[in-house]
Amino acid sequence: MAAEPHPGVAEPNHARRFTAIWLIASVIATPLVVFLLGPELPPGHGSEQASGHVTDNTVLLAMATPVLLLVLVYLIYAVINFRQPPGGMLEGPAIRGDARIQTTWIVITSALVLSLAAYGTVRLLADNGAGSGSGPTPLTVPKGHKLQVQVIAQQWAFTYRYPEYGGVETTHLELPVNQMVEMHVTSLDVIHSFWAYQLGVKADANPGVDNVLFVKPTKEETFEVHCSELCGIWHGYMFDHGHVVSPQAFETWIHQQETTMAPAKKVLPPYAHTYSPEPTRRAG
Amino acid sequence: MSTTAAAASTPRPVGRPRWRRLLGFNLLSAVILGIAGYYLGWFIGHRISTTKSFEFFSATDENDIALLLAYIFGVVGFLIGLGFANYPVSRMLGRPASLREKEQHGIGRYFGLCTDHKVVGIQYLVGIGLFFFIGGLNAMLIRTELLKSSPTFVGPNQYLSLVGMHGTMMMGMMTSGILGPFANYFVPIMIGARRMAFPRIEALTFWLLMAAGFILTSTIFFGGFPTGWTGYEPLNDQAVMGMDSYIVFFALVGISMCLLGLNMMATIITMRAPGLTWSRLPIFVWSVFATSVLMVLAAPMLVATLAMAALDRSIDTSFFVTGGGGSSYLFENLFWFFGHPEVYILAVPGFGIVLELIPVFTRKPLWGYRLAVSGMLGVTLLSFFVWQHHLFVSGINADLRPFYMLSTEIISIPTGFIFLCVMGTLWKARTSFSTPMLFCLGWAFNFLIGGLSGVFLSDTPSDTDTHGSFFVMAHFHYTIMGGLIFTFFAAIYYWVPKMTGLRFNERLSKIHFWSMFLAFNSTFMPLFVLGMEGMPRRVSFYEPKLHTLNVWVSISAFVLGLSMLVFLANTVYSLIFVRIKAESNPWRSKSLEWQVPTPVPVNNFEQIPIFDSDPYDYGTPVAIGGGQPAAVGA
Ligand code: HEM
Ligand SMILES: [Cu+2]
Ligand SMILES: [Cu+2]
Numbered sequence: 082m083a084a085e086p087h088p089g090v091a092e093p094n095h096a097r098r099f100t101a102i103w104l105i106a107s108v109i110a111t112p113l114v115v116f117l118l119g120p121e122l123p124p125g126h127g128s129e130q131a132s133g134h135v136t137d138n139t140v141l142l143a144m145a146t147p148v149l150l151l152v153l154v155y156l157i158y159a160v161i162n163f164r165q166p167p168g169g170m171l172e173g174p175a176i177r178g179d180a181r182i183q184t185t186w187i188v189i190t191s192a193l194v195l196s197l198a199a200y201g202t203v204r205l206l207a208d209n210g211a212g213s214g215s216g217p218t219p220l221t222v223p224k225g226h227k228l229q230v231q232v233i234a235q236q237w238a239f240t241y242r243y244p245e246y247g248g249v250e251t252t253h254l255e256l257p258v259n260q261m262v263e264m265h266v267t268s269l270d271v272i273h274s275f276w277a278y279q280l281g282v283k284a285d286a287n288p289g290v291d292n293v294l295f296v297k298p299t300k301e302e303t304f305e306v307h308c309s310e311l312c313g314i315w316h317g318y319m320f321d322h323g324h325v326v327s328p329q330a331f332e333t334w335i336h337q338q339e340t341t342m343a344p345a346k347k348v349l350p351p352y353a354h355t356y357s358p359e360p361t362r363r364a365g
Numbered sequence: 366m367s368t369t370a371a372a373a374s375t376p377r378p379v380g381r382p383r384w385r386r387l388l389g390f391n392l393l394s395a396v397i398l399g400i401a402g403y404y405l406g407w408f409i410g411h412r413i414s415t416t417k418s419f420e421f422f423s424a425t426d427e428n429d430i431a432l433l434l435a436y437i438f439g440v441v442g443f444l445i446g447l448g449f450a451n452y453p454v455s456r457m458l459g460r461p462a463s464l465r466e467k468e469q470h471g472i473g474r475y476f477g478l479c480t481d482h483k484v485v486g487i488q489y490l491v492g493i494g495l496f497f498f499i500g501g502l503n504a505m506l507i508r509t510e511l512l513k514s515s516p517t518f519v520g521p522n523q524y525l526s527l528v529g530m531h532g533t534m535m536m537g538m539m540t541s542g543i544l545g546p547f548a549n550y551f552v553p554i555m556i557g558a559r560r561m562a563f564p565r566i567e568a569l570t571f572w573l574l575m576a577a578g579f580i581l582t583s584t585i586f587f588g589g590f591p592t593g594w595t596g597y598e599p600l601n602d603q604a605v606m607g608m609d610s611y612i613v614f615f616a617l618v619g620i621s622m623c624l625l626g627l628n629m630m631a632t633i634i635t636m637r638a639p640g641l642t643w644s645r646l647p648i649f650v651w652s653v654f655a656t657s658v659l660m661v662l663a664a665p666m667l668v669a670t671l672a673m674a675a676l677d678r679s680i681d682t683s684f685f686v687t688g689g690g691g692s693s694y695l696f697e698n699l700f701w702f703f704g705h706p707e708v709y710i711l712a713v714p715g716f717g718i719v720l721e722l723i724p725v726f727t728r729k730p731l732w733g734y735r736l737a738v739s740g741m742l743g744v745t746l747l748s749f750f751v752w753q754h755h756l757f758v759s760g761i762n763a764d765l766r767p768f769y770m771l772s773t774e775i776i777s778i779p780t781g782f783i784f785l786c787v788m789g790t791l792w793k794a795r796t797s798f799s800t801p802m803l804f805c806l807g808w809a810f811n812f813l814i815g816g817l818s819g820v821f822l823s824d825t826p827s828d829t830d831t832h833g834s835f836f837v838m839a840h841f842h843y844t845i846m847g848g849l850i851f852t853f854f855a856a857i858y859y860w861v862p863k864m865t866g867l868r869f870n871e872r873l874s875k876i877h878f879w880s881m882f883l884a885f886n887s888t889f890m891p892l893f894v895l896g897m898e899g900m901p902r903r904v905s906f907y908e909p910k911l912h913t914l915n916v917w918v919s920i921s922a923f924v925l926g927l928s929m930l931v932f933l934a935n936t937v938y939s940l941i942f943v944r945i946k947a948e949s950n951p952w953r954s955k956s957l958e959w960q961v962p963t964p965v966p967v968n969n970f971e972q973i974p975i976f977d978s979d980p981y982d983y984g985t986p987v988a989i990g991g992g993q994p995a996a997v998g999a
Contacts, residue, residue: 175984211826216763292760309833317904
């Protein structure tokens with residue numbers, strides 16, 4: 082960069098020194114982040130989608146680390162080195178810009194940003210929505226058999242229907258392990274959001290909307306279900322646990338549900354993607 | 366404040382006895398007419414429709430029509446009482462306009478309709494400051510509740526109302542946090558004008574905002590509202606009457622915002638002094654201009670949306686009610702079409718402050734002036750193309766998500782320009798670390814964290830985990846509290862000596878900065894972890910495993926609250942008790958506002974100045990061959 086305008090004083094080459102510090106810091110920190118922090122990142126490995134998110138988060142973090150360090154190291158470097166001496170009235174050099182640096186910055190940030198967007202798009206489509214609610218007709222659909230499960234949100238509980246098992250409605254969620262599941266999320270009143278944390282799944286439940294997502298659980302475990310969209314005063318209590326179990330255990334459970342829930346099923350409306358209840362409003 | 370103190374000592378022309386001054390158009394009549402209007406509206410509302418009852422709680426005397434009319438009539442009465450109708454009415458009657466609002470002296474003008482942009486600026490600073498503290502108090506109550514993993518201190522309904530009031534108050538009031546006080550005060554001076562383009566509108570924006578703040582606070586008498594600051598339908602439609610306070614508040618804020626933006630745009634476009642070309646405009650004025658564009662284009666959307674919500678609630682239209690042919694998506698779409706530009710309305714003035722202040726404290730010209738301008742204009746343009754990133758998991762237009770992911774990530778390119786300009790200006794600088802400079806550096810750190818956490822939210826797969834969790838909370842507090850509020854304080858420490866002629870206590874100012882900076886990070890950094898661990902927003906009931914971290918956050922938040930008290934103490938001590946006169950240009954700034962006398966004369970300039978260079982004439986010229994005179998630079 083610029084030659085110092087004070088002839089007598091020998092200044093170190095700040096540009097070179099700063100670049101070296103930043104490079105060393107990045108070379109040390111980025112692998113640490115990827116290999117130490119990466120595996121610990123949420124939401125864990127409860128499903129193929131969740132594992133995908135761990136990878137995504139690791140990639141994003143690996144890209145963000147050098148950028149973070151660039152600005153941070155720079156700020157610290159500048160604060161330490163470029164100071165006004167106490168009581169001093171010195172002026173700095175009147176540098177008003179640098180075309181080369183500006184162009185380089187624009188090119189590099191653009192390249193970073195575009196590759197992030199491309200990566201995100203590929204991951205989103207390749208993973209069939211990556212566990213997120215993808216609307217009534219998702220762009221990509223996994224091949225093979227998918228277990229159909231409907232998630233019905235209402236103030237203030239989730240219930241679940243299994244159309245392949247006669248449309249039985251249960252009060253909590255069990256899923257067989259290693260089976261692709263197609264979830265249809267809808268609501269009977271206000272907006273809710275179905276969030277199964279360990280499965281890396283989230284989809285808003287809007288009244289009159291069928292919001293579809295795909296998830297393949299890979300680990301037999303208990304997972305948390307939260308509502309993650311404000312839905313009224315008991316929103317915070319709209320939380321429950323679900324289970325991923327072996328296929329045999331699932332079959333036993335679901336048949337048991339079919340018997341115990343048989344009386345309730347008689348008054349249920351037939352299975353549909355959306356239900357149109359009476360609007361709950363303060364009509365006078 | 367010395368402006369007023371000096372003015373008060375000049376003999377006032379003898380005239381009406383003091384008690385007669387109580388009659389007429391002033392704050393007192395405004396309050397009286399406001400209350401009268403309120404009850405008139407309430408009465409008419411009950412004539413139109415009798416009590417409507419609410420399904421879930423069957424609260425009695427729920428009548429939205431009455432409350433909405435009461436608020437509207439109340440605001441109209443309040444404005445008439447202040448004297449806003451005088452000018453149009455006398456002109457319509459063919460009489461010469463009253464000059465009452467042109468009153469030039471006395472502390473009284475701070476408590477009524479005044480068209481001096483410097484008075485309005487100070488009114489804004491104090492008024493907004495007041496509501497900022499109310500909002501902050503709400504945050505303290507929220508954090509008190511979160512000390513325990515299940516509700517103990519307030520019920521779930523009050524908890525949601527607190528969250529809603531805090532968020533809405535902050536979002537509504539702080540949108541004008543920098544434009545209101547500082548742009549109103551300094552933009553005319555910086556561009557060499559004697560006043561704003563529309564001085565009465567300028568005063569109107571302030572008083573609308575005050576009426577709005579009062580209305581939002583009054584929600585506690587009507588049962589609060591359960592929707593948070595986003596007001597999603599159809600929960601909005603279901604809620605008790607306190608929801609109407611939210612609707613009227615935000616609509617008034619929208620109107621105020623839109624008018625403020627129009628006024629700023631008109632002033633900056635038409636009233637620049639000779640020689641002040643666009644490429645010489647101070648960067649702060651550019652940021653105000655960009656923000657104004659956002660305000661003018663985004664705010665009407667908010668007002669229209671809320672009008673629909675109010676109609677749904679009062680006369681049972683069905684814009685947003687699924688059963689009646691409406692759609693809950695429609696509200697989300699409209700709200701965020703306003704809501705995303707809104708977050709840049711909060712961020713861009715902060716950019717302006719930082720870029721304006723850093724050259725002064727580094728004794729260098731702004732590095733990359735044109736890059737900074739294009740950064741702010743780029744953000745302005747792009748911010749209208751990203752709103753559906755708030756709806757990634759909602760299922761709305763799911764096929765368009767790659768587009769919104771792209772546009773959201775692209776917006777970080779112009780934001781990056783701002784960082785580059787800050788970094789460039791710091792290069793080989795002669796930085797002195799006065800309090801305003803410390804706040805600017807605090808901004809740089811906080812906004813960096815805020816911006817990089819945004820990368821995770823803009824990535825749709827990753828957003829699946831973080832959406833609606835405390836991660837989002839941490840992200841936007843880093844950008845708003847860490848971004849906007851830090852620059853708000855930078856501006857206060859930098860400009861209040863000009864506005865009042867008095868100096869802040871340096872030691873207390875430094876204590877304020879350091880306690881605020883450390884407590885802020887210690888409060889909000891752990892929220893990223895809480896979000897990633899799966900804690901949803903807006904709940905007073907969370908998993909016990911997250912308890913320890915929440916206690917840590919709450920205690921840090923209380924320290925953050927204390928740091929605000931340090932600021933308050935500093936203000937009271939320095940500006941009211943000690944009253945040490947500030948030097949006329951304590952920061953040795955070269956921009957125009959520091960060259961006019963303190964207190965600034967009513968007409969700002971004897972003679973309109975003529976500009977022959979930009980205001981960043983710092984630094985010693987660089988030796989030939991060094992520094993590479995830039996093609997892109999100024
Ligand atoms: C004094 C420091 C502050 C603290 C301790 C604080 C704390 C909080 C807390 C605890 C919540 C609610 C958490 C929940 O979802 O349950 C919240 C929400 C929020 N805060 Fe703050 N906050 C502070 C300052 C600010 C500022 C300065 C702004 C903006 C100018 C702001 C804007 C918001 C918004 C928009 C929400 C979301 C409300 C909603 O969910 O609808 N906060 N804050
Ligand atoms: Cu909920
Ligand atoms: Cu946004």
